[in-house]
Amino acid sequence: MGHAYATIAFEAARCDGCQDCMRACATAKCGSDDISRARLQVLPAVLPAGQPLDGGAPASFELAMCRQCGDPRCVAVCPAGALAKDVETGVITRNADTCVDCLLCTVGCAYAGIAPDPADGRVAKCDMCDGAPACVAACPTGALRHVTTARIYNEVGDWEDLFAPGLAGCQGCNSELVMRHALRRVGPDTVLATPPGCVPGMGSVGYNGLTGTKVPVFHPLLTNTAAMLAGVKRQYKRVGRDITAMAIAGDGGASDVGFQSLSGAAERGEEILFLVIDNEGYMNTGMQRSSCTPYGAWTSTTPVGRETKGKSQDAKNLPLLMVGHRCAYVATASTAFMQDFYDKLDKAIAASKHGFAYLHVYSPCTTGWRFPTERNIAVARTAVETNFVMLWEFTPQDGLHLTHPIESPRPVADYLKAMGRFRHLTDDQIGHIQAKVEENRAVIAQIAAGAAAR
Amino acid sequence: MDTRYLVVGSSHAALEAVAAIRMHDPDGSLALVTRDRHPPYSPTVLPYVVSGRSVPESVRLRDDRYFTANRVTYLPGRALVRLRPEHGTATLSDGATIAYDKLLLATGATPAIPPIPGLDRAAYHVLRTLDDALALRSAIATARRPVVLGGGLVGMHAAENLVEAGAAVTVVEMQPRVLGAYFDPIAAGLIERAFVAHGARIVTGRRVVAVSREDAATRVHLDDGDTLTTDLLLVATGVKPDLAYLADSGVAHEAGILVDDGMRTSVANVWAAGDCAQARDFLTGRPILNAILPEAAEQGRLAGMAMAGDPGTRSYAGGVPLNTYRFFGHHAIAVGTVPAGAADHLRHDAAHGRYLRIAVADGRLHGMFGVDVFFDGGVMRQLILRRTDVSAVIDRLLADPLRTGRELMSRMWK
Numbered sequence: 001m002g003h004a005y006a007t008i009a010f011e012a013a014r015c016d017g018c019q020d021c022m023r024a025c026a027t028a029k030c031g032s033d034d035i036s037r038a039r040l041q042v043l044p045a046v047l048p049a050g051q052p053l054d055g056g057a058p059a060s061f062e063l064a065m066c067r068q069c070g071d072p073r074c075v076a077v078c079p080a081g082a083l084a085k086d087v088e089t090g091v092i093t094r095n096a097d098t099c100v101d102c103l104l105c106t107v108g109c110a111y112a113g114i115a116p117d118p119a120d121g122r123v124a125k126c127d128m129c130d131g132a133p134a135c136v137a138a139c140p141t142g143a144l145r146h147v148t149t150a151r152i153y154n155e156v157g158d159w160e161d162l163f164a165p166g167l168a169g170c171q172g173c174n175s176e177l178v179m180r181h182a183l184r185r186v187g188p189d190t191v192l193a194t195p196p197g198c199v200p201g202m203g204s205v206g207y208n209g210l211t212g213t214k215v216p217v218f219h220p221l222l223t224n225t226a227a228m229l230a231g232v233k234r235q236y237k238r239v240g241r242d243i244t245a246m247a248i249a250g251d252g253g254a255s256d257v258g259f260q261s262l263s264g265a266a267e268r269g270e271e272i273l274f275l276v277i278d279n280e281g282y283m284n285t286g287m288q289r290s291s292c293t294p295y296g297a298w299t300s301t302t303p304v305g306r307e308t309k310g311k312s313q314d315a316k317n318l319p320l321l322m323v324g325h326r327c328a329y330v331a332t333a334s335t336a337f338m339q340d341f342y343d344k345l346d347k348a349i350a351a352s353k354h355g356f357a358y359l360h361v362y363s364p365c366t367t368g369w370r371f372p373t374e375r376n377i378a379v380a381r382t383a384v385e386t387n388f389v390m391l392w393e394f395t396p397q398d399g400l401h402l403t404h405p406i407e408s409p410r411p412v413a414d415y416l417k418a419m420g421r422f423r424h425l426t427d428d429q430i431g432h433i434q435a436k437v438e439e440n441r442a443v444i445a446q447i448a449a450g451a452a453a454r
Numbered sequence: 455m456d457t458r459y460l461v462v463g464s465s466h467a468a469l470e471a472v473a474a475i476r477m478h479d480p481d482g483s484l485a486l487v488t489r490d491r492h493p494p495y496s497p498t499v500l501p502y503v504v505s506g507r508s509v510p511e512s513v514r515l516r517d518d519r520y521f522t523a524n525r526v527t528y529l530p531g532r533a534l535v536r537l538r539p540e541h542g543t544a545t546l547s548d549g550a551t552i553a554y555d556k557l558l559l560a561t562g563a564t565p566a567i568p569p570i571p572g573l574d575r576a577a578y579h580v581l582r583t584l585d586d587a588l589a590l591r592s593a594i595a596t597a598r599r600p601v602v603l604g605g606g607l608v609g610m611h612a613a614e615n616l617v618e619a620g621a622a623v624t625v626v627e628m629q630p631r632v633l634g635a636y637f638d639p640i641a642a643g644l645i646e647r648a649f650v651a652h653g654a655r656i657v658t659g660r661r662v663v664a665v666s667r668e669d670a671a672t673r674v675h676l677d678d679g680d681t682l683t684t685d686l687l688l689v690a691t692g693v694k695p696d697l698a699y700l701a702d703s704g705v706a707h708e709a710g711i712l713v714d715d716g717m718r719t720s721v722a723n724v725w726a727a728g729d730c731a732q733a734r735d736f737l738t739g740r741p742i743l744n745a746i747l748p749e750a751a752e753q754g755r756l757a758g759m760a761m762a763g764d765p766g767t768r769s770y771a772g773g774v775p776l777n778t779y780r781f782f783g784h785h786a787i788a789v790g791t792v793p794a795g796a797a798d799h800l801r802h803d804a805a806h807g808r809y810l811r812i813a814v815a816d817g818r819l820h821g822m823f824g825v826d827v828f829f830d831g832g833v834m835r836q837l838i839l840r841r842t843d844v845s846a847v848i849d850r851l852l853a854d855p856l857r858t859g860r861e862l863m864s865r866m867w868k
Contacts, residue, residue, distance in 0.1 A: 043861050046850065062864030064830075071477075073832070076470055076751040079496035080508060081515045098512045100502040103778035103785060107831030108748055110867070112860045116828055121783070 004150035005068065005090025008126075008133055010042075013408055014143035015061040017044050024138030028129060036118050039126040040065035040135055061143075066113030066126040068092055074125075077108035090150075091128050099123065149339040159184045162214045169202040172366035172373025174335045174380070175277050179204065179248060181338070182275055183213070185345050190244045191232050192217040195225040195258060197250030199277065201284040204248075222253045226265035229272050237271070244273055244352060251278040251292035255318045266325040266356045273352035276318065279365035287368040291316040294388075295436065296429045298421040299368070309424055314436055319360040323394045323447070328355025331393035331403075334362050336381035340391055340403050347393065362389045370420025379418050386415040387441050388433075392448070399451020400444070412437050456553045457485040457527065459761060460544060462534045463560030464488035465496055466747055467728025467754030469515055471558050474758025476524050482762070484526050485554075487546060489533035489561075492584045493517060497562070498747050501611030503587040504594065505618065510584060534561060537703040539721040556723050556761040559711060560754060563693035563729040563745055568603070572665040576672050578687040581608050590688065594619045597686035601625075601674050603662060605632030607779060609690030610645070614781055616686075617652050624655040624682055626674070631658055636777050636788035637823060640800075644807050644825045648782045693745060695730035708732055710743045715770040717757035725761055727753035736772030736839065737791050737820070744773035771839050776831065789834045790821030799852045812852055817845035822855065829855035833863045840866070 022038035030037045041064040068085075072092050075083045082099035085092050094114075101122055105114045114125040126133075136146040162183040169176045175198055183190065192215055194200040205219045206212040220228040225247050233245035254262055254276045265272060281299050282288040289299040294315045298304050302311040322330045329351030333341040344359060351357040364371070364379040371379055383389040384404060391404040412434045416422040425433075459475055459482055461468050468486065475484060488494070493514035502508040521528040529546075536545040537557075545551050565580040567573065579590045590612065594600075600616045602609045605627030616623045625632065631642035646656045661677040665687070674682040695710050706712045706720035710732030717725045717733070728750035735742040752770075759767040779786040784807070792798070792813040799812040806826070813821035818841050822834045834855075837844065842862070844851055850858045 041857075041860060043857055043864070045861060045865070046858075062861045064860035064864060073748075073751070076466070076755070077748045079466075079498035079747060080502065080513060081496075098508065100499060100507055101780055102498065102502075103780065103787065103831075104498070104747060106828075107776050107778055107787070107789060107835060108751075109830070109832040110836045110863070112830040112833050112856075112863055115830060115856075116785075121785070 003087060003090065004153040006128065006131065006146060006148045006150050007068065008040075008065070008128070008136060009145045009147045010063045011143050011145070012061045012063070014141045015042060016141055016143075017042070017061060018140065020138040020140060021135035021144055024134040028134035029124070030117065030119065032119070034119070037124075038135075039124055041112070064112040066092065066109075067111050068126070068128070073108040073110070074105040074114050077104045079104060089128070089131070092125065093127065094123065094125060096122070147339070152338060152342045156181065156184055160188065160214070162188060162190070163204060164206070164212045164214070167202045167204065167212065169198070170365075170367045172376050173198070173202075174376045175199065175279070175363055176202065177335055178275075178277055178361050178363060181341075182248065182345060183215070183246075185342065186244050186246055186273065186349060188215055189242065190215045190246050191229075191236070193220050193225050193229045193232075193245075193247040193249075194218075195220050195247070195249050195253040196222050196284070197253050197277075197282075198279065198284040199248045199250065222257045224261050225249055225253060225258050226270070226272065226274065227261040230265045230268070230270040233271055242353075244349060245271065246273045246275065246352075248275050248277065250282070250284070251276055251280060251318065252282045252288075252290040255291045255316050263325065266322060266327050266358065269328070269355045271352055271355060273348055273357045273359070275348075275359045275361065277361050277363045278318070279363050279368065280315070281365070281368055283365045283368040292318060294433070296416075296422060296425050296433055298370075298424065304424045309426065309429060310421070317440065319358065320443075322358040322360075323400060325356070326396050327358050327394075328352075329357040329393070329395055330360075331358075332360045332362065332389065332391055334380050334384050334389060334391060336377050336384060337391060337404060343403070344393055351395070364419075368421070370423075371418055375418065379415075382410070382415045382418055386410045386412045387437050388412055388415050390441065390444055392444060399454060400447045401451055402444070402448055409437075409441075455485070455550065456483070458482040458555045459484040459558070460552055460554035460556070461486045461558045461560060462488070462544070463558075463562055463728065463730075464490055464494040464530070465515075465560070465562055465728065465750065467560035467562075467731075467750040467757070468558065469494055470751045470754035471560065471727060471758030471761070472524070472526060474755045474764065475762040476526075478759065478762040478764035481525070484524075485529060485552060486521070486526050487529045487532050487534065487544075487552070489531070489547070490583060491531040493530075495584055496747065497582055500581055500584065500587040501608070501615060503584065504581065504591045504612060505615040506591065510588065513584075534559075534699045536701070537699055537705065537724075539703055539705065539724055542723065554723075557725070558754075558757050558761060559705075559719070559724065559726040559730060560728045560750075560757075561695065561697075561699075561730045564696045565689065566692045566694040567689060568662070568691050570662050570665055572667075573689070576665045576667055576687060578672075578689050580689055581612055582693065593686050594621070597621050599624075599682075599684050600686035600688065601672075601682050601684040602688045602690055603674075604690035604692065605629070605656070605658065606635065606690060606692060607633065607777065609688065610649075610779070610781065612688050612690060613649065613654055617649070617654050621686075622653065622655075624657060624684075625649070626660055626662060626676065626682070627656070627658045628661045629658065632656060633779065633786075636775065636779070637786060637825075638792070638811060640802060641786060641809055641811070641823055641825045644784075644809055645779075645781055645786060647807070648784055652782055693729065695743070697730065708741070710741075712741055713753075716760050716767070717753055717770065718760070725757040727757040733770060734772045736774045737793055739772070742773060744775060746776055748776050749773050774835055774838055776835060778831065784826050785828065786823075786825045787829065787831050788821075788823045789831045790819070790838045792821050796820055799848055801852055810852065810855065812848065812855075814844060814848060817843040819844045824855070827855065830859050830863070833859040836867065837862060842866070
């Protein structure tokens with residue numbers, strides 16, 4: 001597999017212009033507090049928003065720094081061979097001994113990522129501080145983040161894919177992403193349960209006597225998934241084999257008819273990793289509503305007509321119900337935030353060795369939610385950015401805390417308009433959903449505050 | 455020998471093409487033929503080899519390990535002498551014939567020697583190859599009264615090297631100012647001033663009418679009757695592509711090989727890039743020779759992508775003049791052009807020798823030129839290519855080109 005690299009991300013909306021990042025950079029790289037020598041430049045926007053340029057959204061702060069390009073033009077135009085991309089770290093390095101100070105790199109780079117240090121006139125650029133960027137460590141608001149998700153992809157590339165090739169998901173479906181990543185991470189010593197739903201529907205249980213996985217897999221009833229898996233795990237434990245007992249279930253199977261066995265297994269503290277892919281309905285069988293379908297959403301059983309305007313009830317908050325079971329670990333995740341997902345997967349695997357671990361992954365459904373097939377990750381991200389979906393984790397010891405708090409959430413309408421299942425909504429319905437988002441946020445915040453106060 | 459890809463040349467255009475081909479096609483057979491015997495290097499680095507700042511061993515842009523790892527058959531020391539596109543064959547100076555599926559001509563340029571009477575019988579240096587640089591480097595050690603013909607980048611770089619070596623240098627430029635291709639009279643004046651302050655003599659607006667030899671010395675006769683006696687003559691009056699190999703090939707060419715926006719020549723399966731190619735000028739739309747490093751790299755990359763069938767292939771944006779120049783610890787940067795009728799915005803701090811000129815036409819940025827005022831040339835190039843209307847920010851751009859340019863960049867192409 002190819003290399004993916006860590007990067008530094010800047011979220012202008014969180015920046016307050018304190019310049020601590022630039023001071024930290026100048027100090028780390030030059031031993032100076034002169035911020036003009038910093039290799040990243042955060043600039044307060046002076047230009048009138050949208051005028052005369054219509055290229056991007058107005059932001060209060062702009063950033064100039066090296067992008068560590070995959071196909072770097074600075075390297076291509078260096079006549080002295082002094083710049084090179086390090087294939088291990090992804091950092092574009094500069095050899096000060098062979099650099100002839102010709103400045104051609106500065107006309108090559110379109111991002112102002114390499115420029116002369118005003119103190120000595122020699123070009124300088126971000127070197128990511130050998131993997132521990134000083135600017136990120138100094139940022140008090142979280143506007144700068146060191147995104148190390150790449151590590152996951154590099155590592156995952158070396159692990160065995162434990163699903164067979166050719167899972168038959170709908171075009172643009174990201175359940176396959178969740179399944180393959182999760183099972184790769186959990187590893188080969190796994191017994192997998194996939195109750196009726198999209199996951200077996202796309203072929204994971206297999207055809208014609210062959211399984212779709214390279215681990216033992218079985219296909220329980222919707223109603224008894226957690227019960228069967230608990231028994232399987234206990235038998236393995238009895239014979240002295242350490243396996244991960246894992247379920248990959250849909251929201252329908254978990255929150256509706258399967259809820260009794262799920263609740264029972266959680267209450268008994270069965271040593272199970274229960275992963276729910278929540279696409280907010282019975283999508284596999286023709287897009288019927290489930291108790292996880294949100295208010296207002298069109299499904300085949302909550303049609304839009306003269307009288308009904310989509311689902312008339314609010315969704316059940318299944319992960320919060322699992323918190324009520326005081327499981328060893330409960331978390332929500334999103335495929336738009338893979339690093340967060342992986343952190344939680346690791347914790348869930350560890351927790352499943354001594355108790356019940358529950359991981360709830362919000363997974364947009366291209367077919368059932370009606371949005372273009374290339375928009376899946378964007379829709380998942382918008383759900384988080386509007387607080388429609390909140391990313392948090394819970395343990396009985398530490399309580400609940402948010403793992404990706406959104407300080408300035410976008411209006412929920414931004415999320416609703418991204419897909420066809422909400423196209424019919426009236427302003428009143430949108431108002432209702434926005435109010436529910438606020439209410440849910442308040443409930444989660446209250447629980448999180450209680451945990452923080454302990 | 456047979457090869458899927460044949461690349462002729464070994465500098466930026468050729469090397470970028472090889473990288474682009476390998477990005478998309480890791481397996482197709484690929485041969486790189488070059489007349490140079492040294493490992494690939496950039497002509498742009500040669501003044502630094504002359505000065506001793508760079509050593510020949512450190513200027514190589516690729517090594518054998520790279521060619522092995524990328525499965526490139528590297529054939530140095532062989533020039534292309536004949537091209538038969540109808541047969542898909544190229545004949546080399548060693549007599550070998552290579553059959554290709556796709557060919558890139560990135561053969562660069564050679565020094566243009568002006569038709570000055572007596573010059574052909576005089577001993578003179580040029581600076582285009584590593585061997586030229588090494589010869590000039592050893593000649594500099596003993597030169598006392600060198601004369602440089604041509605006040606372009608190569609001539610001025612070499613003149614600075616000679617000044618630093620302690621010689622009394624004279625630069626003769628027939629245009630009214632040095633570096634006239636990139637800089638206006640004020641900027642060129644600042645550059646000339648630095649040279650004069652360091653003891654060089656700059657003679658502009660003068661033509662050399664004859665060169666003669668007397669004993670060990672060479673005499674350079676100017677059109678105003680003046681005669682310069684020199685122990686080292688460097689001819690740096692520009693470069694031109696050497697296209698003798700195109701005879702009877704059917705490949706259309708003027709001063710350079712004519713290419714379209716996909717770097718295709720007039721003949722199927724033959725591309726051209728870099729200093730030998732004549733590609734579309736961004737401003738005028740006419741095919742021009744724009745023999746600068748960044749364009750060579752860009753054209754080579756595009757040609758390589760097209761040759762390999764990379765679906766990411768883009769269309770050439772058009773050539774924009776672009777250069778940086780360091781002299782005696784100062785710097786000058788030129789991006790773009792000044793079209794006829796452009797509005798000029800300038801600031802000139804004569805006391806400190808700082809100068810900035812911005813050319814705007816129809817509200818759009820067309821060029822930015824600075825001496826000891828740094829700006830991000832790559833950002834300005836993008837603003838020019840994007841035909842960005844800067845009329846609302848022109849005052850800020852002039853006062854603070856660095857921050858304003860970066861703000862525009864961050865706003866427009868995050």
